[in-house]
Amino acid sequence: MNLTKVFTKAIVTSPERQQEADADFMVVKKVQAGDVAAFDQLILKYRERVFGVVYNLTANREDTSDLTQETFIKAFQSINRFQGHCSFFTWLYKIAVNTSLSHLRKNRLRSFFSLEKIQEDGTNAQLLEQLTDKNGADRDTYLHELQQKLNEAMQKLSIPHRTVITLFEIDGLSHSEIAEVVGCSEGTVRSRLHYAKQFLQGELGKYIRS
């Protein structure tokens, strides 16, 4: 356990992330030792987060499914190269982002949005109540309209800006983790984040209060 802490302390910031990274590294060691089934634990743990990253970058649910699977296959094939210099989820995010960016570059001219339905579970209920008039009859219509406007605004951002704001605001990664995933400095991450927020506020001005 101490060994994994030495390897992963550079990127992981919070204690919770550190524990998570250590646990992941133990599972990775099992997979590297030949326990292929142990990789399923990592898939179950990270599939929704990887799906979210890819989905917010591509805005297409069919492509997202394929790209998420491709991400896990790549990770599985390259698991022996993972040596714990960064946390497993940072490494996995890096694969997901690179796979998505490669897909976006290949299909630059094709922009077709197919959005997932917003899941109204307990965690989102309060937010949805804030966003919509809870007594209004056209609540679903308004939510759909808001979702579409948000996606359109996101897709207007350049790929690096979209990546940064997705990882920071939606996935909750820190600046240093984003810098590790994207492969740039923290200053660049902050700069891109600032620009992306300014752009989105301009695009979604009538829906948000400044």
Added chain:
Amino acid sequence: MSDSSQRPKVTLEDLLRLKRAERPDAEFWGKFERELRQKQLTALLQKRPWWQELPQLLARRSYLPLGATAVLAFTLVSIKYYAPSQLAQEETRLNDSATVAGNMTVTSSAISPVTPVSSALLNRNDQAVSRLDDRTALAAMNVEMPAADQNIEVQMPQMVAPKEIETPSARSIAANLARLEQSEPELINSVVGNRLSSPARLQTASLQVNDLASMPTSASKRSRLLAQYSDRQLAPEPTAPAIVRERLSRRLGDPDLYDRISRLGVRGDAVSLKF
């Protein structure tokens, strides 16, 4: 389109947090898992190309010493067989000097089996030529040839002919040969070529040597030319017929000459001749 002005406004962060709620349902994940497992099995069975395994192989620490040894061996082999042009020239120059030394050794050893008469004549001629050779070759070597050609300087003393011994026999042989040169120049020319001690030929030879020495060529080339020249001078004439050579040696041999001289007697004012 609804009237958005009547809706409550939220922050951008709240709006972006809404994106987290865009998730697929459980049915999707069932299908996703099946497809992923199938792809995973395919990836397990699929043989990956060797270049994709290369970084993994290089990353293994056990291969590092082996790789370092291989790189070192390759570097040494490259340096040995693909040396830069300067090294190649140096090597060529060394080879040239070795060739010249070898030629000189051969030619100097080839002088000894010649008959006493011709060796004495040749010695006189060769001494002059070899002095010139020595002077020009050594001058050239001292100026242009570095330590690589020291072998030539070591070998050069072998080229110097032994000092001429002024015996009565040699003097008489020389006189006879001078007479013979005047009476039968073709015969002498065919037998010994331009090795005679006539001043004109000697001068011509020295001029040729001087011309060679003054040529603005490299030291190795000059040494090679000089060695070829001296070799040509000192080697036995291949065109001389064997019969002529035998007859000449018979006529100029010491016993024959001694016999002729002994038949000639001088007493006071009388000269006697025995037949």
